[in-house]
Amino acid sequence: MxxxxxxxxxxxxxxxxxxxxxxxxxxxxxxxxxxxxxxxxxxxxxxxxxxxxxxxxxxxxxxxxxxxxxxxxxxLGLSMLVEKINGHSDPGRTESTVLGPFHMTESPVRELGADIDLVGTGEPCVVSGVVRAADGTPVPGAVLDVWQADPHGFYDVQQPGVQPAGNGRGLFTADAEGRFWFRTCVPSAYPIPTDGPVGDLLKATGRHPYRPAHIHFIVSADGHEPVTTHIFVAGGEYLDSDAVFAVKDSLVKEFTPTDDPVLAAEFDVANPFRHARFDLVLDPS
Structure with a gap:
């Protein structure tokens, strides 16, 4: 040689x-x-x-x-690139984005409408929507695995003994009309962990570690391709400079201030609250 x-x-x-x-x-x-x-x-x-x-x-x-x-x-953008390579280009489908490093534990099974904010320190919020097939028909029994950080930017697995296990997490099953809804708190922007080698890399390259406010979803159903995605809070910081390059315009949604006692009673949430609508469209398998 x-x-x-x-x-x-x-x-x-x-x-x-x-x-x-x-x-x-x-x-x-x-x-x-x-x-x-x-x-x-x-x-x-x-x-x-x-x-x-x-x-x-x-x-x-x-x-x-x-x-x-x-x-x-x-x-490094590799996670988002792999999502792009393996994603679909059909308009109208829910776009995928990165899994992230904190889907490290099983989400507890919860009833529709349950509150995943077990600490109760954030601004009350309801997330609701419908899971549909590519032809627009509802997907009954779709399973939605959701997880998010607390209002201070930490996931439950980052703070054992501070947050109860399963805080910010839930495994929900859509109803016969493909509908889902759950209570939580409005997510906040937060820094990814910087106390390890990845944090050293960000410092060396002069990059900030922040992610815009979001809630993670993995949605699956028989006969359909699962999708890993987020819902991002419209108007939040870092939407144009996400540390992991994961923001897509179609996933940015309004968390609308809502002052409606009737709707609050329907969702069993304190009034006023924020309401985010997130409909999902799955590809056939």
């Missing part, structure tokens, strides 16, 4: 016994791009060692309730 290209060719050739054509394709392209990066940047030994240390620290930061590698993928 007398040249740089020969090293790359030898590494690729070593994959000839790889089981499965797709795995061989992925590893081949990975090796070629990694080698091209090292050659183009004239990567030094010290820089290589720093990169290895960074990846090692990223793995060591992961726990049962924290996924630093997903966070790294998010801030």
């Amino acid at each position: 007398t040249t740089e290209d020969a090293v790359t060719a030898e590494a690729v050739e070593s994959l000839r016994g790889t089981g499965g054509p797709r795995l061989r394709e992925l590893l081949t392209v990975l090796i070629r791009h990694l080698h091209a990066f090292a050659s183009e940047t004239r990567l030094t030994r010290g820089e290589w060692e720093t990169a290895i240390a960074f990846l090692t620290a990223t793995g060591q930061t992961c726990t049962d309730t924290r996924q630093e590698f997903i966070l790294l993928s998010d801030v």
Whole structure:
């Protein structure tokens, strides 16, 4: 191996016994791009060692309730790129966005209309909508997994002993007409964790760590492709500079101030409150 290209060719050739054509394709392209990066940047030994240390620290930061590698993928834009590659382009369908690093625990099953804000420190809010198929018909029994941070910007898994387990989370089943609704608090913008390697990367690149206010959804139903998405609060900060590049215009919704005692009684929420409407349209599987 007398040249740089020969090293790359030898590494690729070593994959000839790889089981499965797709795995061989992925590893081949990975090796070629990694080698091209090292050659183009004239990567030094010290820089290589720093990169290895960074990846090692990223793995060591992961726990049962924290996924630093997903966070790294998010801030590099890779998570959003994968969503874009695998998403659909059909108009009218609910657009997907990133999963995020805090879907690390099962959401508790809750009845329609239940309150996922177990602490009760935020501004009361109701989120409601209808899950529909691509042809516009309701999808009865669709399952909606929702989760969000508290009004101070922390998820329950970040504050064990402070927030009760399951705070800000719920697993709901739409009714026979595809309708869903639940109570919560208006989400707030918050910084992603900066006390690990990803935070060091953001500081080194002069980037802020903030995400605009949002609620996560995973919606699934028999005969339909599941969608992982968000609802973002219209008018909030950081919609144009989300640290993980996840905002899509179709997912930005009004959390409308509502002063309606009759509607408040229907939703069993204190009046006045905020009301967000979020209808979802699923692709067939």
